[in-house]
Amino acid sequence: MxxxxxxxxxxxxxxxxxxxxxxxxxxxxxxxxxxxxxxxxxxxxxxxxxxxxxxxxxxxxxxxxxxxxxxxxxxxxxxxxxxxxxxxxxxxxxxxxxxxxxxxxxxxxxxxxxxxxxxxxxxxxxxRGTMIYGYRCWRCGKLIPEDKLQYDQNGRRKCPECGATSTRSRQIRLVKGSKWxxxxxxxxxxxxxxxxxxxxxxxxxxxxxxxxxxxx
Missing domain, CATH: 3.90.1150 (Aspartate Aminotransferase, domain 1)
Structure with missing residues:
Protein backbone atom coordinates (compact mmCIF):
# COMPACT_ATOMS: atom_id res chain seq x y z
CA MET A 1 0.00 0.00 0.00
CA ARG A 128 8.93 91.22 2.67
CA GLY A 129 7.69 93.33 -0.20
CA THR A 130 7.79 97.11 -0.47
CA MET A 131 5.30 99.67 0.79
CA ILE A 132 5.71 103.23 -0.52
CA TYR A 133 4.75 105.95 1.97
CA GLY A 134 5.60 109.00 -0.12
CA TYR A 135 8.40 111.58 0.04
CA ARG A 136 9.74 113.30 3.15
CA CYS A 137 10.54 117.02 2.87
CA TRP A 138 13.90 117.92 4.35
CA ARG A 139 12.67 121.36 5.45
CA CYS A 140 9.16 121.01 6.90
CA GLY A 141 9.28 117.26 7.54
CA LYS A 142 5.91 116.67 5.89
CA LEU A 143 5.28 113.37 4.15
CA ILE A 144 4.18 114.08 0.59
CA PRO A 145 2.05 111.51 -1.25
CA GLU A 146 3.54 110.46 -4.55
CA ASP A 147 0.70 112.00 -6.57
CA LYS A 148 1.06 115.33 -4.72
CA LEU A 149 4.79 115.73 -5.25
CA GLN A 150 5.76 118.71 -7.44
CA TYR A 151 8.83 119.43 -9.59
CA ASP A 152 10.60 122.68 -10.47
CA GLN A 153 11.70 123.73 -13.96
CA ASN A 154 14.89 121.71 -13.57
CA GLY A 155 13.02 118.53 -12.77
CA ARG A 156 13.95 118.59 -9.08
CA ARG A 157 11.45 117.40 -6.48
CA LYS A 158 9.54 120.22 -4.83
CA CYS A 159 7.49 120.23 -1.65
CA PRO A 160 3.93 121.52 -2.22
CA GLU A 161 3.72 122.58 1.44
CA CYS A 162 6.77 124.79 1.96
CA GLY A 163 8.21 125.08 -1.55
CA ALA A 164 11.56 123.49 -0.67
CA THR A 165 13.36 121.79 -3.54
CA SER A 166 15.54 118.73 -3.48
CA THR A 167 19.29 119.35 -3.77
CA ARG A 168 22.31 117.09 -3.60
CA SER A 169 22.87 117.79 0.10
CA ARG A 170 19.24 118.28 1.11
CA GLN A 171 17.00 115.81 -0.59
CA ILE A 172 13.29 115.15 -0.61
CA ARG A 173 13.67 111.42 -0.09
CA LEU A 174 11.46 108.49 -0.95
CA VAL A 175 10.11 106.84 2.20
CA LYS A 176 9.46 103.10 1.99
CA GLY A 177 9.13 100.11 4.28
CA SER A 178 8.09 96.48 4.22
CA LYS A 179 4.70 95.47 2.91
CA TRP A 180 4.58 92.48 5.25
Missing amino acids: SGYVKSPERGDARGDAYEEERKIEEEDEEYKICREIIDQSTEANKEYREAYELYLSKVVDYEAIKWGTFSGSVNISKWDKSGFRPLEVIITLEYKTGDATNIPYADHPVDKEFSNALRKYGWRVEG LYAYKKVRLSGSEGREQLREIMIQNVRQPLCEFAGK
Missing part, protein backbone atom coordinates in the same frame (compact mmCIF):
# COMPACT_ATOMS: atom_id res chain seq x y z
CA SER A 2 1.44 3.27 -1.00
CA GLY A 3 1.33 6.13 1.55
CA TYR A 4 1.12 9.86 0.99
CA VAL A 5 4.54 11.50 1.08
CA LYS A 6 4.67 15.23 1.81
CA SER A 7 6.69 17.06 -0.78
CA PRO A 8 9.45 19.21 0.77
CA GLU A 9 8.89 21.79 -1.92
CA ARG A 10 5.17 21.99 -1.13
CA GLY A 11 5.87 22.30 2.58
CA ASP A 12 8.35 25.10 2.00
CA ALA A 13 5.89 26.91 -0.22
CA ARG A 14 3.17 26.67 2.41
CA GLY A 15 5.57 27.86 5.07
CA ASP A 16 6.65 30.79 2.95
CA ALA A 17 3.04 31.69 2.21
CA TYR A 18 2.15 31.53 5.91
CA GLU A 19 5.17 33.66 6.81
CA GLU A 20 4.26 36.17 4.12
CA GLU A 21 0.67 36.37 5.39
CA ARG A 22 1.91 36.83 8.96
CA LYS A 23 4.22 39.65 7.88
CA ILE A 24 1.41 41.35 5.98
CA GLU A 25 -0.86 41.09 9.03
CA GLU A 26 1.86 42.53 11.27
CA GLU A 27 2.54 45.33 8.83
CA ASP A 28 -1.18 46.03 8.55
CA GLU A 29 -1.46 46.18 12.33
CA GLU A 30 1.57 48.44 12.59
CA TYR A 31 0.14 50.64 9.85
CA LYS A 32 -3.20 50.86 11.69
CA ILE A 33 -1.46 51.85 14.92
CA CYS A 34 0.70 54.44 13.14
CA ARG A 35 -2.32 55.74 11.25
CA GLU A 36 -4.28 56.12 14.49
CA ILE A 37 -1.41 57.99 16.13
CA ILE A 38 -1.02 60.26 13.09
CA ASP A 39 -4.77 60.92 12.93
CA GLN A 40 -5.00 61.67 16.63
CA SER A 41 -1.91 63.88 16.47
CA THR A 42 -3.36 65.74 13.50
CA GLU A 43 -6.61 66.25 15.36
CA ALA A 44 -4.75 67.43 18.46
CA ASN A 45 -2.72 69.80 16.32
CA LYS A 46 -5.90 71.15 14.73
CA GLU A 47 -7.59 71.70 18.10
CA TYR A 48 -4.45 73.29 19.50
CA ARG A 49 -4.08 75.58 16.48
CA GLU A 50 -7.72 76.65 16.63
CA ALA A 51 -7.48 77.38 20.34
CA TYR A 52 -4.29 79.35 19.81
CA GLU A 53 -5.68 81.39 16.93
CA LEU A 54 -8.80 82.18 18.93
CA TYR A 55 -6.66 83.51 21.76
CA LEU A 56 -4.36 85.30 19.35
CA SER A 57 -7.31 87.22 17.92
CA LYS A 58 -8.12 88.39 21.44
CA VAL A 59 -4.54 89.23 22.33
CA VAL A 60 -3.88 91.46 19.31
CA ASP A 61 -7.23 93.21 19.35
CA TYR A 62 -5.81 96.52 20.54
CA GLU A 63 -7.23 99.78 19.27
CA ALA A 64 -3.72 101.23 19.48
CA ILE A 65 -2.49 98.77 16.87
CA LYS A 66 -4.21 100.43 13.94
CA TRP A 67 -1.20 100.70 11.64
CA GLY A 68 -1.81 97.32 10.08
CA THR A 69 -3.57 94.00 10.30
CA PHE A 70 -2.38 90.93 12.17
CA SER A 71 -2.76 87.26 11.46
CA GLY A 72 -1.03 84.40 13.21
CA SER A 73 -0.52 80.68 13.30
CA VAL A 74 1.23 78.04 15.34
CA ASN A 75 2.98 74.93 14.07
CA ILE A 76 3.86 72.05 16.36
CA SER A 77 7.34 71.17 15.18
CA LYS A 78 8.18 68.44 17.70
CA TRP A 79 6.06 65.86 19.54
CA ASP A 80 6.89 63.48 22.36
CA LYS A 81 7.26 59.74 21.65
CA SER A 82 3.54 59.12 22.07
CA GLY A 83 2.76 61.68 19.38
CA PHE A 84 0.14 63.36 21.56
CA ARG A 85 2.01 66.07 23.46
CA PRO A 86 3.88 68.95 21.82
CA LEU A 87 7.49 69.52 22.89
CA GLU A 88 8.24 72.44 20.59
CA VAL A 89 6.07 74.91 18.71
CA ILE A 90 6.85 77.71 16.29
CA ILE A 91 4.63 80.78 16.51
CA THR A 92 4.30 82.93 13.40
CA LEU A 93 2.90 86.45 13.35
CA GLU A 94 2.17 88.19 10.05
CA TYR A 95 1.64 91.93 10.05
CA LYS A 96 0.30 93.61 6.91
CA THR A 97 1.20 97.31 6.73
CA GLY A 98 -1.23 98.39 4.00
CA ASP A 99 -4.45 97.56 2.22
CA ALA A 100 -5.06 95.60 -0.97
CA THR A 101 -4.38 98.68 -3.12
CA ASN A 102 -0.99 99.24 -1.45
CA ILE A 103 -2.13 102.25 0.55
CA PRO A 104 -0.20 102.20 3.86
CA TYR A 105 -2.17 102.28 7.10
CA ALA A 106 0.41 104.42 8.88
CA ASP A 107 2.05 107.69 7.87
CA HIS A 108 5.50 106.18 8.35
CA PRO A 109 7.18 102.75 8.12
CA VAL A 110 6.73 100.75 11.33
CA ASP A 111 9.48 98.23 10.57
CA LYS A 112 11.76 99.54 13.29
CA GLU A 113 9.11 99.68 16.03
CA PHE A 114 7.89 96.20 15.16
CA SER A 115 11.39 94.71 15.02
CA ASN A 116 12.56 96.33 18.26
CA ALA A 117 9.49 95.23 20.21
CA LEU A 118 9.57 91.60 19.07
CA ARG A 119 13.32 91.01 19.00
CA LYS A 120 13.49 92.16 22.60
CA TYR A 121 11.44 89.07 23.51
CA GLY A 122 13.38 86.59 21.41
CA TRP A 123 11.49 86.73 18.14
CA ARG A 124 13.12 86.56 14.72
CA VAL A 125 11.80 89.25 12.39
CA GLU A 126 11.91 89.72 8.64
CA GLY A 127 10.23 92.03 6.13
CA LEU A 181 6.41 91.98 8.53
CA TYR A 182 6.88 88.44 9.84
CA ALA A 183 7.93 87.38 13.31
CA TYR A 184 8.83 83.83 14.36
CA LYS A 185 9.45 82.36 17.77
CA LYS A 186 10.33 78.81 18.79
CA VAL A 187 8.86 77.83 22.16
CA ARG A 188 10.08 74.69 23.91
CA LEU A 189 7.72 72.78 26.18
CA SER A 190 8.19 70.07 28.78
CA GLY A 191 5.45 67.86 27.35
CA SER A 192 3.59 67.81 30.66
CA GLU A 193 1.62 71.02 30.15
CA GLY A 194 -2.15 70.83 30.13
CA ARG A 195 -4.30 72.62 27.57
CA GLU A 196 -4.82 75.69 29.76
CA GLN A 197 -1.10 75.94 30.50
CA LEU A 198 -0.31 75.72 26.80
CA ARG A 199 -2.77 78.46 26.02
CA GLU A 200 -1.32 80.71 28.68
CA ILE A 201 2.24 80.11 27.46
CA MET A 202 1.21 81.07 23.92
CA ILE A 203 -0.68 84.14 25.10
CA GLN A 204 2.21 85.41 27.21
CA ASN A 205 4.69 84.95 24.39
CA VAL A 206 2.52 87.02 22.07
CA ARG A 207 1.07 89.55 24.50
CA GLN A 208 4.30 91.02 25.89
CA PRO A 209 5.90 92.20 22.64
CA LEU A 210 2.61 93.34 21.12
CA CYS A 211 1.72 95.36 24.21
CA GLU A 212 5.07 97.09 23.87
CA PHE A 213 4.54 97.61 20.15
CA ALA A 214 1.11 99.09 20.86
CA GLY A 215 2.55 101.35 23.54
CA LYS A 216 0.51 99.72 26.32
